[in-house]
Amino acid sequence: MCPIKIIERTPKNRREKIELDSVELCPDILDKYNISGPRYTSYPTALEFNQDYTADDYSASLRELPDGKSLSLYIHIPFCQHICYYCACNKIITKHRSKSEQYVEYLIKEIELVAEKMPNRKQNPLRQIHWGGGTPTYLSIEQITQIMQQVRLCFYVPDEASTEISIEVDPRAIAIEDVKKLADLGFNRMSIGVQDFDDKVQKAVNRVQSFELTRDTLLEARLHGFKSINLDLIYGLPFQTPQTFNATIKKVIDISPDRISVFNYAHLPHRFKPQRRISGDDLPSASEKLAIFQAIIKQLQANGYLYIGMDHFAKPTDELAIAQQEGKLHRNFQGYTTHEEYDLIGIGVSSIGSIDGHYHQNLKVVESYYNAIDKNEIPTWRGTGVGNDDRVRKAVIFALICHFELDILSIELEFNIVFKQYFQTELVALEPFVDDELIAVNDEKIEVNSKGRLLIRNICMVFDAYMNELHLLNSFSKVI
Numbered sequence: 001m002c003p004i005k006i007i008e009r010t011p012k013n014r015r016e017k018i019e020l021d022s023v024e025l026c027p028d029i030l031d032k033y034n035i036s037g038p039r040y041t042s043y044p045t046a047l048e049f050n051q052d053y054t055a056d057d058y059s060a061s062l063r064e065l066p067d068g069k070s071l072s073l074y075i076h077i078p079f080c081q082h083i084c085y086y087c088a089c090n091k092i093i094t095k096h097r098s099k100s101e102q103y104v105e106y107l108i109k110e111i112e113l114v115a116e117k118m119p120n121r122k123q124n125p126l127r128q129i130h131w132g133g134g135t136p137t138y139l140s141i142e143q144i145t146q147i148m149q150q151v152r153l154c155f156y157v158p159d160e161a162s163t164e165i166s167i168e169v170d171p172r173a174i175a176i177e178d179v180k181k182l183a184d185l186g187f188n189r190m191s192i193g194v195q196d197f198d199d200k201v202q203k204a205v206n207r208v209q210s211f212e213l214t215r216d217t218l219l220e221a222r223l224h225g226f227k228s229i230n231l232d233l234i235y236g237l238p239f240q241t242p243q244t245f246n247a248t249i250k251k252v253i254d255i256s257p258d259r260i261s262v263f264n265y266a267h268l269p270h271r272f273k274p275q276r277r278i279s280g281d282d283l284p285s286a287s288e289k290l291a292i293f294q295a296i297i298k299q300l301q302a303n304g305y306l307y308i309g310m311d312h313f314a315k316p317t318d319e320l321a322i323a324q325q326e327g328k329l330h331r332n333f334q335g336y337t338t339h340e341e342y343d344l345i346g347i348g349v350s351s352i353g354s355i356d357g358h359y360h361q362n363l364k365v366v367e368s369y370y371n372a373i374d375k376n377e378i379p380t381w382r383g384t385g386v387g388n389d390d391r392v393r394k395a396v397i398f399a400l401i402c403h404f405e406l407d408i409l410s411i412e413l414e415f416n417i418v419f420k421q422y423f424q425t426e427l428v429a430l431e432p433f434v435d436d437e438l439i440a441v442n443d444e445k446i447e448v449n450s451k452g453r454l455l456i457r458n459i460c461m462v463f464d465a466y467m468n469e470l471h472l473l474n475s476f477s478k479v480i
């Protein structure tokens with residue numbers, strides 16, 4: 001455990017609504033900064049995970065969890081019926097339901113194995129449970145029920161009203177009457193995958209999904225009490241233009257989700273095989289992508305959504321927007337999240353968790369995952385411990401990416417450092433960003449301005465101790 005003073009990030013960090021609709025990045029700035037970079041859902045990023053971190057390290061972290069510490073749980077369901085060509089997730093495309101039956105049996109065993117490592121687990125309330133994939137609703141309601149029963153048996157889940165239980169939903173893979181059944185099981189948050197409503201784009205990425213189907217799923221969820229309903233979109237897909245995407249956004253606004261995620265498509269066909277079905281010639285250029293994103297910002301802000309950051313928008317009444325206003329926004333593998341203080345346990349093949357800043361990832365190949373569980377072992381693939389320097393840098397990077405502002409004094413107090421000395425090299429590296437009017441730096445603060453907010457990944461990269469050219473070239477998506 002590192003001897004760190006916990007400084008609560010107070011309303012001092014509150015910020016006003018971000019207005020980005022007038023932002024124009026000139027071509028020179030775009031050329032200069034449109035490099036590859038991480039999305040910082042963790043720090044260190046997953047590229048630093050290694051196999052020196054073992055199941056024993058993870059078990060020790062679980063064993064030492066302080067009493068009363070609240071937890072999040074992530075459950076990964078890797079199955080999908082159809083392949084989307086843009087997909088970069090760890091998934092298994094299959095129509096053989098027997099595969100999922102076997103997987104459910106192993107998930108249930110894994111939940112028990114993990115819980116056994118936590119002697120005081122009934123003192124650690126699960127405050128968030130998130131089901132992701134793949135396609136969680138590939139499983140039947142009966143299978144989802146079995147898993148939720150096991151979660152409730154093995155962990156302490158407070159009453160539904162105070163626990164966020166969320167699920168990613170593909171409207172093509174759920175019967176409308178099952179939305180109510182999910183609500184009856186305690187699910188109260190939903191994220192709906194869409195990407196784009198344009199026919200030509202949908203065909204080009206092999207994800208044909210009607211607007212009506214999406215609308216009906218959302219309305220049904222709302223009817224049954226789901227809150228913070230999110231719609232996932234992607235910009236940068238083949239054949240998209242500002243005009244076509246405007247039409248998609250207009251339809252999205254019509255059904256009024258609480259949150260909207262508009263992810264930047266990362267075309268990395270050397271890493272993700274399905275993306276080889278997408279021709280690079282059909283993709284919008286960097287300047288077209290920027291124009292699309294600027295049009296999205298303008299349209300969403302004009303319709304009352306706040307720009308949270310990176311690729312997220314929310315209504316001012318949504319808990320994500322409220323968390324940001326209160327300085328309590330955080331990032332994890334699902335993107336922005338509302339509870340910075342929760343440790344995360346990942347269940348299922350390839351799942352990532354984080355306990356006391358350490359990261360742990362399960363085996364990625366389903367057969368190896370089954371073999372480990374058969375031996376009553378936690379199915380660890382890799383992970384990373386965390387040193388003091390990692391903690392300081394993570395606090396800086398997450399403050400910038402969540403709040404677009406860094407309170408230098410709070411970092412100095414929290415980590416007992418002199419910022420100017422500790423980050424001497426980084427402050428020099430930030431000078432071009434100051435010259436390009438992307439940030440302002442003084443003795444008290446680093447403030448990211450409107451233009452800089454679009455290039456927040458570049459700014460965070462300055463503080464990333466692991467960044468090198470090889471990483472940049474091979475591993476990450478372009479920032480725009």
Ligand code: SF4
Nearest residue numbers: 080083084087089134
């Ligand atoms: S994008 Fe989602 S639904 Fe499509 S193949 Fe990937 S995980 Fe499955």
